[in-house]
Amino acid sequence: xxxxxQLRDVSQVFGDFTAVDGINLDIESSKLTTLLGPSGCGxxxxxxxxxxxxxxxxxxxxxxxxxxxxxxxxKRNLGMVFQSYALFPHMTVADNxxxxxxxxxxxxxxxxxxxxEALDMVGLGHLADRRPKALSGGQQQRVALARAIAIRPxxxxxxxxLSNLDARLRLQMRAEIRRIQQETGLTVVLVTHDxxxxxxxxxxxxxxxxxxxxxxxxxxxxxxxxxxRFVAEFMGYENFFATSEHPQATVRPENLQLLERGAxxxxxxxxxxxxxxxxxxxxxxxxxxxxxxxxxxTAVDLLAAVRADSGLASGIRLEPGSEITxxxxxxxLVPLAN
Amino acid sequence: xxxxxxxxxxxMQKTGGRPVLGTLAVIGYVVMIxxxxxxxxxxxxxGDSLQFPPENFSLKWFGAAVSYKPxxxxxxxxxxxxxxxxxxxxxxxxxxxxALQRSNFAGKGWxxxxxxxxxIVPELVVGLALYQQLIAGLGTSTFTALxxxxxxxxxxxxxxxxxxxxxxxxxxxxxxxxxxGAGPFKVFTSVTLPLLRPGIVSAALLSFVTSFNNVPLSLxxxxxxxxxxxxxxxxYVQKSYDPMIAAMSTLILAATxxxxxxxxxxxxxxxxxxxxxx
Numbered sequence: 001x002x003x004x005x006q007l008r009d010v011s012q013v014f015g016d017f018t019a020v021d022g023i024n025l026d027i028e029s030s031k032l033t034t035l036l037g038p039s040g041c042g043x044x045x046x047x048x049x050x051x052x053x054x055x056x057x058x059x060x061x062x063x064x065x066x067x068x069x070x071x072x073x074x075k076r077n078l079g080m081v082f083q084s085y086a087l088f089p090h091m092t093v094a095d096n097x098x099x100x101x102x103x104x105x106x107x108x109x110x111x112x113x114x115x116x117e118a119l120d121m122v123g124l125g126h127l128a129d130r131r132p133k134a135l136s137g138g139q140q141q142r143v144a145l146a147r148a149i150a151i152r153p154x155x156x157x158x159x160x161x162l163s164n165l166d167a168r169l170r171l172q173m174r175a176e177i178r179r180i181q182q183e184t185g186l187t188v189v190l191v192t193h194d195x196x197x198x199x200x201x202x203x204x205x206x207x208x209x210x211x212x213x214x215x216x217x218x219x220x221x222x223x224x225x226x227x228x229r230f231v232a233e234f235m236g237y238e239n240f241f242a243t244s245e246h247p248q249a250t251v252r253p254e255n256l257q258l259l260e261r262g263a264x265x266x267x268x269x270x271x272x273x274x275x276x277x278x279x280x281x282x283x284x285x286x287x288x289x290x291x292x293x294x295x296x297x298t299a300v301d302l303l304a305a306v307r308a309d310s311g312l313a314s315g316i317r318l319e320p321g322s323e324i325t326x327x328x329x330x331x332x333l334v335p336l337a338n
Numbered sequence: 339x340x341x342x343x344x345x346x347x348x349x350m351q352k353t354g355g356r357p358v359l360g361t362l363a364v365i366g367y368v369v370m371i372x373x374x375x376x377x378x379x380x381x382x383x384x385g386d387s388l389q390f391p392p393e394n395f396s397l398k399w400f401g402a403a404v405s406y407k408p409x410x411x412x413x414x415x416x417x418x419x420x421x422x423x424x425x426x427x428x429x430x431x432x433x434x435x436x437a438l439q440r441s442n443f444a445g446k447g448w449x450x451x452x453x454x455x456x457x458i459v460p461e462l463v464v465g466l467a468l469y470q471q472l473i474a475g476l477g478t479s480t481f482t483a484l485x486x487x488x489x490x491x492x493x494x495x496x497x498x499x500x501x502x503x504x505x506x507x508x509x510x511x512x513x514x515x516x517x518x519g520a521g522p523f524k525v526f527t528s529v530t531l532p533l534l535r536p537g538i539v540s541a542a543l544l545s546f547v548t549s550f551n552n553v554p555l556s557l558x559x560x561x562x563x564x565x566x567x568x569x570x571x572x573x574y575v576q577k578s579y580d581p582m583i584a585a586m587s588t589l590i591l592a593a594t595x596x597x598x599x600x601x602x603x604x605x606x607x608x609x610x611x612x613x614x615x616x
Contacts, residue, residue: 053513073516080517086510090532099528100518151518 002029003065004155004187005050010059011211012045019045021211022059027155032181032188034198037208038234043191044159046208050189051157052076064154079148083160085140087132093119093143094128100151118150119143121180138169149180156181158190162197174201195235199223207231226250228337237334238303241294243270246335255332256304258288258324260315265327270295274302274326279318281308286318292326302326374591381584388579399585409586412570419481419566420549423488427545430489431496432538436530438497439504440512453497456490464490465558473559480561487555492545499544503537543601547594 005027012020020042035043048054052073122142199219215227226232274292288304383392472483556566
């Protein structure tokens with residue numbers, strides 16, 4: 001495993017607001033790393049410090065093992081794609097993509113070749129002579145991507161690149177960015193607030209909150225073993241309760257078993273007495289909301305997704321007021337740190 | 339069985355809507371444009387007095403206007419003054435617009451107000467102040483005082499119009515250029531300046547026309563050897579009332595329309611005046 005960039009004890013303070021609070025992060029080469037979190041968590045500030053648009057208040061940034069903390073953006077050789085694309089409106093698509101190559105004094109024939117390559121990679125070779133204004137949002141986004149890739153950056157930085165696209169295009173671009181990353185072996189750092197996007201695209205997910213890293217790992221690590229309640233909530237978990245061993249634990253709605261009151265799952269399972277409060281039919285499954293009493297005696301709200309026919313199989317009535325047992329197999333239980 | 343969909347009835351708003359506003363707009367245009375048409379028509383008169391309808395058709399008063407010495411020397415003075423004042427206003431206004439649009443600093447609102455204040459302070463007051471301080475106080479020439487006054491008058495246009503052009507641009511383009519390897523100077527010449535160009539062109543045209551047509555400042559600051567075209571025309575009207583003044587007005591009007599047309603093509607009035615309202 002080689003490291004493309006390192007952040008060491010990096011902080012960014014604006015007045016009395018600490019946007020990033022002493023984070024340490026290694027960006028692995030040829031991997032797609034996602035900085036994920038709600039707005040204000042410091043993910044964009046972290047990206048801007050990596051790019052050189054913001055100076056850390058303290059700490060240091062290493063790119064390819066060399067100290068780059070005070071290096072201006074034009075000396076870093078990183079390709080950045082902005083949320084608004086930031087294309088040069090007075091230049092053609094080809095000139096936009098060739099801008100960085102011209103500055104690198106790449107001779108014209110070679111430059112044309114690399115511009116064409118970059119545009120072909122994003123499927124826009126035929127629009128080279130257009131102005132950005134004449135392109136759709138999705139096409140502008142591809143131009144921005146081609147422009148950043150054309151300079152063969154050490155790291156490609158993407159700041160919420162898909163948030164201005166419609167839902168269908170967004171799904172398409174996720175796959176496309178991933179394909180380009182894998183084909184070129186580029187190191188990519190992606191900033192997003194969309195957990196689904198992060199899960200689908202990342203090799204490494206870095207979940208941030210209030211300037212701190214909450215959890216870092218593969219999408220499976222983070223999704224299946226959230227470190228704490230914040231991460232679990234961000235990943236879409238909704239059931240939070242105490243068991244005899246863990247003061248805080250969670251379970252995915254599809255793993256929550258609903259049984260007749262009095263029935264229990266095999267040994268080691270956690271059985272909570274519960275009352276159904278709400279039923280919502282969703283086609284594939286039925287969402288069942290219930291209130292239960294957990295091991296600490298506290299009333300908790302639970303959400304279960306059950307197969308439409310399993311209610312009958314387990315002999316319970318799927319209707320509000322129905323008294324049941326909510327059971328969790330030990331393997332499905334996700335203990336959380338506080 | 340027929341299926342009935344709840345389609346709302348189309349409202350009358352689209353076709354017949356806003357009769358009051360429409361009527362007022364038409365009246366407004368008529369009030370503004372019709373008197374001008376009378377002047378233009380009178381300019382083509384073959385007779386000796388300014389009247390409507392004109393007595394037979396002739397271009398002779400245009401010939402008279404362009405060969406009338408005081409008008410032509412005043413035209414040269416006006417043009418010289420307008421060009422220099424425009425240049426000075428741009429030199430001061432464009433960097434100011436850049437600073438106001440692209441950075442945040444303490445007292446930004448105050449500075450912005452300062453640059454726009456000449457729009458609010460009555461020109462007669464500015465004129466009087468300049469007369470008192472520059473001509474009477476420091477003994478400067480009429481031309482210097484006029485240049486200072488006109489430049490001050492034009493700065494709000496320069497700041498606002500270039501600012502409007504800049505405010506439409508994506509604020510991240512300069513960062514994008516730096517990320518691609520351009521140093522600050524290269525970013526300015528290859529990205530910022532091209533983005534500003536249409537704004538600068540429009541600001542220059544509008545400034546030129548504003549200075550060229552200005553009366554209050556020029557009236558107060560004129561000297562024995564230096565007067566601008568509008569002031570010289572005002573003098574002329576007080577002495578005689580023939581179609582030559584209409585012909586001269588028509589020529590100025592034609593030139594102004596050409597200027598406005600170029601400004602509109604370069605940036606667009608919606609941009610220019612949208613920027614002023616921002």
